[in-house]
Amino acid sequence: MEIYLDANATTPVLPQASAAALATMADDFGNPSSIHSTGLKARALMDEVRARARRVLGAPDGQLLFLSGATEGIQTAVLSALAALRGRRDAGEALPKLLLFGATEHKAVPEALKHWNALLGLHLQVLPIPVDRDGRHDLAWLRAHAPRAGLVCTMAANNETGVISDLDGIASALSGSAALWMVDSVQALGKLPLRLSGRPIDYAPFSGHKLYAPKGIGLLYVREGAPFTPLMAGGGQEGALRSGTENMSGIAALGAVLAAVEDGHTFRNHEVLASYRDRLAAALRDAFPGVVFNAPSTHCLPTTLNFSVPGLTSKLLLDLFDAAEMRVSGGSACGATKALPSHVLEAMGLPDWQVSSAVRLSFGPAADAQFIDEACARIRACGESLREHCLSVPAPSLLRPLELLTRFVVDGACCYVLADPASRHCVVIDPLPELTGRLSQWLGCRDCTVVAVLDTHSHGDHASSAAELRGALPHALLEGAPLDALGWPEGAEEITLGSLRLTKLAIPGHTRDSTAYLLHSAQGLQRAFVGDTVMPGALGRSDFAQSEPLAFGPSLRKLADTVGPHTLLLPGHDYDDRFACTLSTECAAQPLLARVLRGELDAAGFAAAKAALEKNLALTAYQTVACGARVDGCAEGSTVEMAPAGVLAWLPKPSGLVLVDVREPYEGRLGPAPDLGGTVRQQAVPLSALLNALPDWLALPAETPILFFCRSGHRSAQAARALRRLGHVQAWSLAGGLALWPRARDAALSV
Ligand code: PLP
Numbered sequence: 001m002e003i004y005l006d007a008n009a010t011t012p013v014l015p016q017a018s019a020a021a022l023a024t025m026a027d028d029f030g031n032p033s034s035i036h037s038t039g040l041k042a043r044a045l046m047d048e049v050r051a052r053a054r055r056v057l058g059a060p061d062g063q064l065l066f067l068s069g070a071t072e073g074i075q076t077a078v079l080s081a082l083a084a085l086r087g088r089r090d091a092g093e094a095l096p097k098l099l100l101f102g103a104t105e106h107k108a109v110p111e112a113l114k115h116w117n118a119l120l121g122l123h124l125q126v127l128p129i130p131v132d133r134d135g136r137h138d139l140a141w142l143r144a145h146a147p148r149a150g151l152v153c154t155m156a157a158n159n160e161t162g163v164i165s166d167l168d169g170i171a172s173a174l175s176g177s178a179a180l181w182m183v184d185s186v187q188a189l190g191k192l193p194l195r196l197s198g199r200p201i202d203y204a205p206f207s208g209h210k211l212y213a214p215k216g217i218g219l220l221y222v223r224e225g226a227p228f229t230p231l232m233a234g235g236g237q238e239g240a241l242r243s244g245t246e247n248m249s250g251i252a253a254l255g256a257v258l259a260a261v262e263d264g265h266t267f268r269n270h271e272v273l274a275s276y277r278d279r280l281a282a283a284l285r286d287a288f289p290g291v292v293f294n295a296p297s298t299h300c301l302p303t304t305l306n307f308s309v310p311g312l313t314s315k316l317l318l319d320l321f322d323a324a325e326m327r328v329s330g331g332s333a334c335g336a337t338k339a340l341p342s343h344v345l346e347a348m349g350l351p352d353w354q355v356s357s358a359v360r361l362s363f364g365p366a367a368d369a370q371f372i373d374e375a376c377a378r379i380r381a382c383g384e385s386l387r388e389h390c391l392s393v394p395a396p397s398l399l400r401p402l403e404l405l406t407r408f409v410v411d412g413a414c415c416y417v418l419a420d421p422a423s424r425h426c427v428v429i430d431p432l433p434e435l436t437g438r439l440s441q442w443l444g445c446r447d448c449t450v451v452a453v454l455d456t457h458s459h460g461d462h463a464s465s466a467a468e469l470r471g472a473l474p475h476a477l478l479e480g481a482p483l484d485a486l487g488w489p490e491g492a493e494e495i496t497l498g499s500l501r502l503t504k505l506a507i508p509g510h511t512r513d514s515t516a517y518l519l520h521s522a523q524g525l526q527r528a529f530v531g532d533t534v535m536p537g538a539l540g541r542s543d544f545a546q547s548e549p550l551a552f553g554p555s556l557r558k559l560a561d562t563v564g565p566h567t568l569l570l571p572g573h574d575y576d577d578r579f580a581c582t583l584s585t586e587c588a589a590q591p592l593l594a595r596v597l598r599g600e601l602d603a604a605g606f607a608a609a610k611a612a613l614e615k616n617l618a619l620t621a622y623q624t625v626a627c628g629a630r631v632d633g634c635a636e637g638s639t640v641e642m643a644p645a646g647v648l649a650w651l652p653k654p655s656g657l658v659l660v661d662v663r664e665p666y667e668g669r670l671g672p673a674p675d676l677g678g679t680v681r682q683q684a685v686p687l688s689a690l691l692n693a694l695p696d697w698l699a700l701p702a703e704t705p706i707l708f709f710c711r712s713g714h715r716s717a718q719a720a721r722a723l724r725r726l727g728h729v730q731a732w733s734l735a736g737g738l739a740l741w742p743r744a745r746d747a748a749l750s751v
Helices: 015-026 037-057 070-090 108-119 139-148 167-174 248-263 270-287 314-323 343-347 352-356 369-388 433-445 466-472 549-563 583-589 591-597 603-616 621-627 644-650 687-698 714-725 737-750
Strands: 063-067 098-102 125-129 149-155 180-184 203-207 218-222 304-308 359-362 405-410 413-420 425-429 449-454 495-497 500-506 515-521 524-531 568-571 658-661 681-684 706-709 731-734
Touching: 015 248, 037 063, 037 218, 037 248, 063 070, 070 108, 070 149, 070 180, 070 203, 070 218, 098 108, 098 139, 108 125, 108 149, 108 180, 125 139, 139 149, 139 167, 149 167, 167 180, 270 304, 270 369, 304 352, 314 359, 314 369, 343 352, 405 433, 405 687, 413 433, 413 495, 413 500, 413 568, 425 433, 425 495, 433 466, 449 466, 449 495, 500 549, 515 549, 524 549, 549 583, 549 591, 568 687, 583 591, 644 731, 644 737, 687 714, 706 714, 706 737, 714 731, 731 737
Parallel strands: 098 125, 098 149, 149 180, 180 203, 425 449, 524 568, 658 681, 658 706, 706 731
Antiparallel strands: 063 218, 203 218, 304 359, 405 413, 413 425, 495 500, 500 515, 515 524
16 A cells, blocks of 8 residues: 655545545536526535635635646735835836845745746846744834835745745734735645634635645636736636636535635544644654654644654655655655755755755645554554665674675765675775765675775875775774875785775876775786776866876876776766766777877877866866766657567567666565566666676676666666666666556556
8 A cells, every 4th residue: 555645745545535526527517607507506506615725724714716726826926025116116206126036935935036037027136035943033123114116926835845835924923015025825725724814915816736636627716906917818718817717516515625724524634634644754753763853843834844854865765655655755856867955955055965865755635644653654664674785873783795896876976885795804996975974874785894095196176085985994994004194005016805906096187095996806907996087978177276187198008008998997086977987988988089099199299188178068167067068868769668568578588688776675575576478587686786697697698688777767867877887788678667567567458
């Protein structure tokens, strides 16, 4: 059973609401503008729902319009207020200078303000109202700025944190100002008594789908006498304030939800909801020691919890919860390639780690005790899974399997643990400050003996955390001899890890001390850790103050002479999840690099060509620093996505198809095993250990299809792109991942 804890995003439709919607479609399908009996019945239903909404919202007077949802309501309110301001300006009146919005508003509000401000040619200053650490508006600031404001927008309750605004405090800060006031009441519907008419609120938009009505129906309250300009002109519906035939099934469903609010039985009261919230919070504390709640429960909706766990990103937590069939939301909106930090938590001034680890858990007021019990049990199971996999303390002392290579990534910077699984001796390469705690726990859990902590160079974008990590390691280091600045034992030719050997090669260029570490096994040279000298998809960096462009070309040639064209190179940064490269792949992707290696460009020519290339690509300063000079774009061209129909066509064939689950082990234990097809060879290779499997996959016959899969198709696409870029053209990713597989498979089979 799915545990849906993302009610602030949307809710399922209440059974009585869908029944009401179906009845209007099947029986009472009239157009409320028709004057025959069928139309009159529809109008009566609409009037009845509007009257109910007036009671629930405390709005006996003013206008209450049906429209498509809050975004339309916000546009209508902003247009109305700004059109009135423009009218005053055209009449020669001096205009207020500011349009104010709470810094934690939903994006629909500031975007609407900017849009209509520009479109109406007002060009007023659009300013955020600061909030304090608890997410509440700075009322002194508001009081000081209100006299110069034409419109003030503040929400009733925040969608990410559940923080409830002090509406009476805001009203008092606005008293004496002529500013109009919009209160985005989306998250308050059915959860807070709003008393709209009792407050000097001019506009209040709502969306039905946040409270068990379907999407596409909403309300806008407009105070009696507040300026109004219709957004939609046409047939004159809604008293010509909002034209377009009314969404009668949506209105009927909303009516059923409002009836449920009024009947007092369907939804739990505040005390019960708060007790549910407290139980969920207790489960989170048990599961994730050190969990921090990002807003104080004393002035939050009882149905929202926003929390962060030290050392765990939102992405990891989301994958974990999803594996346990629990739908929650990242405090950050995850874009296709990067997690965008939450503007709400940033506005509250929370530390970066709290912002990047935030998760929102929200439920609707129809939740019951059994649902909360199950949610708490699954939260505890998530914590247990993390403990078992050493991602949380206290970790049970089990001897866990150890891979040759494990990669950790923080904002594109890579850190590697290289281990000899037999002796459990290992070396950490390029430790990152953010990882000290996690690495020491990870190594301790696996009973690793750390032989060395190495840097490939003195870093430009962060300090080496080698000393810090050495101090935090649970076991004594084996380092005996004095170390050089990068952590290599002075005078040593090599570092041995069981049968593995690590040697070093000076490759000055990126920095004066840039060094490659070469990994040899009995079979020969296996991999090279090259720091920022070669980055997949980008020219190696030579843009830091201490870099030596003159040494760059000779160093690259020295590397090429030592490792040859096909050794896997592991970079110090990997912004686009390419995992590894070879000089052969990079020369194919980067003609400039090929010319350097062929000795056709000296270092000065290389620097000039690189500068010209950066200019041609019109890279922003950020991209130049972050990516070096990208020469083959951030994403590879051809698609790796394989639709379920394609997968189904493969499965019965004896094609040697290899299926690879790239989810992390802590996700695997929480849900049922994926069923992708009977007898096919299936491997589990989490992304963090992908580097181990690359050589075997690259050694397969070129026509062997390898299909990666994960929860949503994002990580599997990364793996497939990386393998394809390294030369295996039959690397694919299951489009939509396991989340969509059952439905997509059934649809494909039914064709
Ligand atoms: N305002 C708030 C506070 C919201 O939470 C949302 C939806 O998430 C909106 C506005 C926009 O609502 P809709 O997308 O239903 O138009």
